[in-house]
Amino acid sequence: MKIVVAGTGYVGLVTGACLSEVGHNVTCVDIDEHKVAIMKQGISPIYEPGLDELLKNNYDAKRLEFTTNYKNAYKDADVIFIGVGTPEREDGSANLNYVYKVAEQIAQNVEKDCLVVVKSTVPIGTNDKIEEFLKEHLVNDVHIEAASNPEFLAQGTAVRDTLHANRIVIGVESDKARDTLKGIYEKFNTTIVVANRRSAEMVKYASNDFLALKISFINEIANVCEIVGANIEDVTKGMSYDPRIGDKFLKAGLGYGGSCFPKDTKALHWLANDNGYELKTIKATIEVNENQKYKLFRKAKQRLGSLKGLKVAVLGLTFKPGTDDLREAPSIRNVRRLLEEGAKIVAYDPVGIDNFKKLFPTEIEYVTTPEETLKNADLAFIFTEWNEIKALKLGVYEKFMKTPIIFDGRNCYKISDVEKRQIEYHSIGRKEVLNILNRGKQEAAITRM
Ligand code: UGA
Numbered sequence: 001m002k003i004v005v006a007g008t009g010y011v012g013l014v015t016g017a018c019l020s021e022v023g024h025n026v027t028c029v030d031i032d033e034h035k036v037a038i039m040k041q042g043i044s045p046i047y048e049p050g051l052d053e054l055l056k057n058n059y060d061a062k063r064l065e066f067t068t069n070y071k072n073a074y075k076d077a078d079v080i081f082i083g084v085g086t087p088e089r090e091d092g093s094a095n096l097n098y099v100y101k102v103a104e105q106i107a108q109n110v111e112k113d114c115l116v117v118v119k120s121t122v123p124i125g126t127n128d129k130i131e132e133f134l135k136e137h138l139v140n141d142v143h144i145e146a147a148s149n150p151e152f153l154a155q156g157t158a159v160r161d162t163l164h165a166n167r168i169v170i171g172v173e174s175d176k177a178r179d180t181l182k183g184i185y186e187k188f189n190t191t192i193v194v195a196n197r198r199s200a201e202m203v204k205y206a207s208n209d210f211l212a213l214k215i216s217f218i219n220e221i222a223n224v225c226e227i228v229g230a231n232i233e234d235v236t237k238g239m240s241y242d243p244r245i246g247d248k249f250l251k252a253g254l255g256y257g258g259s260c261f262p263k264d265t266k267a268l269h270w271l272a273n274d275n276g277y278e279l280k281t282i283k284a285t286i287e288v289n290e291n292q293k294y295k296l297f298r299k300a301k302q303r304l305g306s307l308k309g310l311k312v313a314v315l316g317l318t319f320k321p322g323t324d325d326l327r328e329a330p331s332i333r334n335v336r337r338l339l340e341e342g343a344k345i346v347a348y349d350p351v352g353i354d355n356f357k358k359l360f361p362t363e364i365e366y367v368t369t370p371e372e373t374l375k376n377a378d379l380a381f382i383f384t385e386w387n388e389i390k391a392l393k394l395g396v397y398e399k400f401m402k403t404p405i406i407f408d409g410r411n412c413y414k415i416s417d418v419e420k421r422q423i424e425y426h427s428i429g430r431k432e433v434l435n436i437l438n439r440g441k442q443e444a445a446i447t448r449m
Helices: 010-021 033-040 051-060 070-075 097-109 126-137 158-163 175-188 197-228 232-240 261-274 280-292 295-304 330-340 353-359 370-374 394-400 442-448
Strands: 002-006 025-029 064-067 079-082 114-118 144-148 168-171 192-195 311-315 344-348 379-382 405-408 424-426
Touching: 002 010, 002 070, 002 097, 010 025, 010 051, 010 064, 010 079, 010 158, 025 070, 033 051, 033 064, 051 064, 051 158, 064 070, 070 097, 079 097, 097 114, 097 126, 114 126, 114 175, 126 144, 126 197, 144 175, 144 197, 168 175, 168 197, 175 192, 192 197, 197 232, 197 261, 197 280, 261 280, 295 330, 295 379, 295 405, 295 424, 311 330, 311 370, 330 344, 330 353, 344 353, 344 370, 370 394
Parallel strands: 002 025, 002 079, 025 064, 079 114, 114 144, 168 192, 311 344, 311 379, 379 405, 405 424
Antiparallel strands: 144 168
16 A cells, blocks of 8 residues: 655644554655755654654665656555645644645546545534535546544654554545555554544544644633642642643743644634534633733733843743644743843743754854753743753752753642742742842842842
8 A cells, every 4th residue: 555645734734643553555745845855864854753764774774765856656546645744723733735736636536536635624614615626626537535633642742652552543535545554553452432533623623623622721720720829739739639620731931832732722712613603612722822921021021120231041942842843832822922121131041042043043042951041040940841950950040040940841840849049930820939039139129120
């Protein structure tokens, strides 16, 4: 069986690599020549643990091919997975241009019966429309069918999430499509949920939106914890032993970012609205998240008044650890605000600096160790809970900073540990530690406040 994957972003490339890893012959198609050339050398164009190795091994074993020649790839394919992006439009709806472009190319080139599997996250009803579109644009007399197969991988753990998926959802309208997909996924040894196409499409949105809702819920509870003197971590721990609640996705912080939750919450809200239904829970989820992103900035403003001329150490830039992705990362908006305030920023991130430089090439200084970031800083912001940052001893802040004032958006430190130090510490949903600064220069800092 010849499997082709269209698009080599997170979804497409990881899908292609993992399908070849379990023994399928896979061709990955991308329009970008440069990307294809580097993938052939076993180098992943995206930062994703374990992916380079999979690319190299399966390419060397001749199970995995990369090409820009989509005509050749599609013409004799049995199954074509579409894994291209569905970015958000201005109004929050999903932009399906890339998906339709690929569908058009498929229809014009397939020369044998073919199953087109949509992995990209698409609004409910899209698979039906894609099938119609494919049939309308077919050039050759072949049977073509669309199936939905939503993707549940998370960035940073994409290979593991795919090879050890907790479930695979397939949305099909025929036994043939069901059997083909079941056959492809047999070796993944996991539960395969078979549904119709619309239900499978909804599983994806409902899953992501539910997780986003959990995050916004716990962030609101954290905000109230701060007001009433409770500790969010004790609260979530106390909740988590109830198996109906669990302990996942209840970490309070700076709101959800990334390429999925922000886009998928807006898209489902838009879609429901477009059909005359107001999804109130998701509307609130989005609003709470927008607000939460500025949490640290607001705290700093409240504490220090003007930030003009202060040296701010920024620890962590990516939207979460384990990825170089900056999409919807809270660091971006906060850095923008800090710059508007006239702060001087020195930033550290283990892998996100190159991408951040594209957004802020000259406005901020970049360094390669957390210690350098902290040197002579007036305050520090923690935006991402990288291990490199969590491992940083509290003494390092005391040693290097001019005034060790920390705004921690990821609750990297235990309050009981901070309380033992001469550190001022503001985190999320927990009490503030306002230990007197023991530095010679503390007075200068305090005068500003
Ligand atoms: C998410 C889902 O977890 C995947 O299942 C899904 O397949 C993917 O979207 C997608 O639709 O493609 P991802 O965006 O890579 O994956 O990242 P997550 O690990 O889910 O984190 C999303 C955001 O939520 C991050 O900003 C993270 O910091 C935040 N988060 C997560 C919290 O604030 N608290 C938590 O407890 C968990």
